[in-house]
Structures are given as C-alpha cells and as structure tokens.
Amino acid sequence: MSLRGKTILLAGLALPLVIYGLLQLSNARTFQIFGRIISSVPTDDRVVALTFDDGPSAAHTQEVLSILREHEVKATFFVIGQEAAGNLQEAKRIVADGHEMGNHSFSHPRLIFKTPGSIRDEIERTDAVIRSAGFKDEIFFRPPYGKKLFILPWYLARTGRTTITWEVEPESHPEVASDAQKIADHVLDRVKPGSIVLLHVMYKNREESRKALPIIIDRLREQGYKFLSVSELLRRAKA
Numbered sequence: 420m421s422l423r424g425k426t427i428l429l430a431g432l433a434l435p436l437v438i439y440g441l442l443q444l445s446n447a448r449t450f451q452i453f454g455r456i457i458s459s460v461p462t463d464d465r466v467v468a469l470t471f472d473d474g475p476s477a478a479h480t481q482e483v484l485s486i487l488r489e490h491e492v493k494a495t496f497f498v499i500g501q502e503a504a505g506n507l508q509e510a511k512r513i514v515a516d517g518h519e520m521g522n523h524s525f526s527h528p529r530l531i532f533k534t535p536g537s538i539r540d541e542i543e544r545t546d547a548v549i550r551s552a553g554f555k556d557e558i559f560f561r562p563p564y565g566k567k568l569f570i571l572p573w574y575l576a577r578t579g580r581t582t583i584t585w586e587v588e589p590e591s592h593p594e595v596a597s598d599a600q601k602i603a604d605h606v607l608d609r610v611k612p613g614s615i616v617l618l619h620v621m622y623k624n625r626e627e628s629r630k631a632l633p634i635i636i637d638r639l640r641e642q643g644y645k646f647l648s649v650s651e652l653l654r655r656a657k658a
C-alpha cells in the first residue's frame with residue numbers, strides 16, 4: 420500500500436474515535452476542558468439541590484412556586500433568557516420568592532460548534548434578563564442539553580462563571596418520565612448527600628414532573644434531607 424493509502428486508512432480508522440471522543444466530552448456531566456463544573460457536592464450532610472430547567476412559562480410558574488412555598492423549599496431555576504424576557508412577571512416572582520436563578524442560555528441551542536460571539540450573546544443577554552428580574556447574587560450557567568466542548572467552557576472560565584450540571588435526571592428515562600411515582604422513586608433511589616437533581620416543570624407536557632415534586636420533597640424530608648439552592652450547596656462542600 421502507498422504511503423498516501425496508509426494515511427487515508429489510518430485517518431479513516433481514527434475519525435470515528437475522534438468523533439466518539441468529542442461526543443463523550445460534549446456530554447460529560449463532571450468534566451470540561453476549562454473552568455469549574457459541578458454536578459454534585461462532596462458533603463456528609465443530608466442536603467440536596469432541586470433545579471428546574473427551561474421557562475419560566477406563563478402557564479405553570481405560579482403552580483410550581485405554590486408547591487415550593489407550601490413545602491418551604493428553596494430551589495434553583497435555570498431559565499431561558501428569551502422566555503424570562505417574555506414572561507418577566509413570572510421571572511420576578513421566582514426571584515421575589517427567594518429562589519436562585521441561573522442562566523440556561525437565551526434561545527436554548529446546543530452550544531457546540533458555535534462562534535465565540537454567538538456564545539457570548541447567548542450568555543450575556545440572559546444574564547441581563549436575570550438581573551432585570553431582580554436577581555442579585557452570582558449567576559451560574561447550565562448548558563442546554565448539557566452540551567459543551569471548547570469555546571463555551573473557555574468563555575465561562577474567562578468570565579469567572581461556574582457550570583452547574585446534575586447528578587440525578589429522572590426524566591431522561593422515558594418510562595420514568597411518564598409517571599410521577601416513578602419519577603419520585605428514581606430520585607429517592609439515587610439522591611445522596613450533596614446531589615443536584617434536574618427536573619423540568621415549566622411546560623404543559625411535564626404534568627407528571629409537577630405531580631412528582633411534592634412527593635419527592637415529602638419523601639426526602641422524611642429521610643432527613645434539607646433543600647438548598649445551588650450556591651448554598653456549594654458552601655457546604657467539604658474542603
């Protein structure tokens with residue numbers, strides 16, 4: 420075989436590996452190339468953070484806030500910038516109720532293979548909306564679909580932002596997501612001290628997740644768990 424032929428053969432063999440590696444890297448919950456990424460916190464205390472992605476929606480924010488208020492739970496909402504701008508009253512209510520608000524991008528794209536400028540816009544415009552909703556503390560970032568490769572982590576690190584992923588994600592399993600009791604069971608089976616739990620409660624099709632929420636809260640509390648915002652959870656980390 421000619422040298423050129425061998426080179427092409429090697430490249431052909433290596434390419435799937437490279438693509439596989441990038442895919443693994445883009446999906447990793449606990450690792451990124453630059454900056455700080457947190458999927459859970461090392462602690463012996465029975466503490467957990469409930470996090471809600473997407474929205475806020477006009478239809479379901481009030482309902483979710485009522486459940487949290489009734490159960491005296493503080494949570495963290497990773498909002499989509501354009502939805503928070505369109506439903507600013509709901510965003511303000513979330514902040515006014517004392518919950519934490521994080522950045523989940525402006526338009527919820529996969530932030531891989533994007534220009535630095537578009538990544539910056541997705542992040543900065545959303546932070547601006549979060550500030551206009553009245554949130555004054557540190558704003559964490561959660562990538563849409565958990566996807567990140569090089570430029571996003573680089574930008575987040577350069578601007579001193581922490582990436583927050585999650586450890587428990589019941590709705591990623593369709594057979595679990597369709598049943599409130601199964602969602603709660605999944606969470607209860609997997610939560611450990613310091614876990615970050617991901618739920619989606621803002622849209623019409625997530626009724627089972629909203630129904631699971633009070634069950635999750637009651638059952639974790641029976642086990643002695645306290646509910647913290649992400650920033651409170653980070654402060655509990657063992658040195």
Ligand SMILES: [Zn+2]
Nearest residue numbers: 472473563564
């Ligand atoms: Zn999302």
